Amino acid sequence: KAGVTQTPRYLIKTRGQQVTLSCSPISGHRSVSWYQQTPGQGLQFLFEYFSETQRNKGNFPGRFSGRQFSNSRSEMNVSTLELGDSALYLCASSSLGSSYNEQFFGPGTRLTVL
């Protein structure tokens, strides 16, 4: 099976812009989670989707949003970008969700906000 893929791999934006990141889970996986990784805050949970429904959301402002499509692919959007949004954004998929089994992570999207 192909692994989790994320596009784009690298992205440079300026403050105030918006960005959309994409994640394709492993075939058959219905759960997709998003994490933000920064040197200061480490790995932080953004949100999780299962069968097109958001089941859980982390402590991030409303500028961060996401969705999942019927084929389980997921997108996350960040509006009105701030310098502090520069981070590695990781997507993970699993068949049921993190409480039950391992998460398979993609390579991440490195977002730089100038």
Added chain:
Amino acid sequence: SQQGEEDPQALSIQEGENATMNCSYKTSINNLQWYRQNSGRGLVHLILIRSNEREKHSGRLRVTLDTSKKSSSLLITASRAADTASYFCATAGSIIQGAQKLVFGQGTRLTINP
């Protein structure tokens, strides 16, 4: 906020030696997982131990879990240069607690010297 705290933050050993990393957490868990990350890339799942398990092995990896102390340890035996990476523990809570997210520790940076 980070639930897991890992100790040490950095560890440097000679190839062939054993490496031990510790993780402490604050709330009750469904399971605890260990992941490896190479140089800002995606995370690779290493091992999952459930709350009713005390020890688990996978190849050169040995994980222990002490729920009374809310702590876990990861032992890598006969280390190799390829083991150089950051290692993260992550906890998954109960469904009531929001089971669909993993809460990561800050990680241990392991360096294996040839």
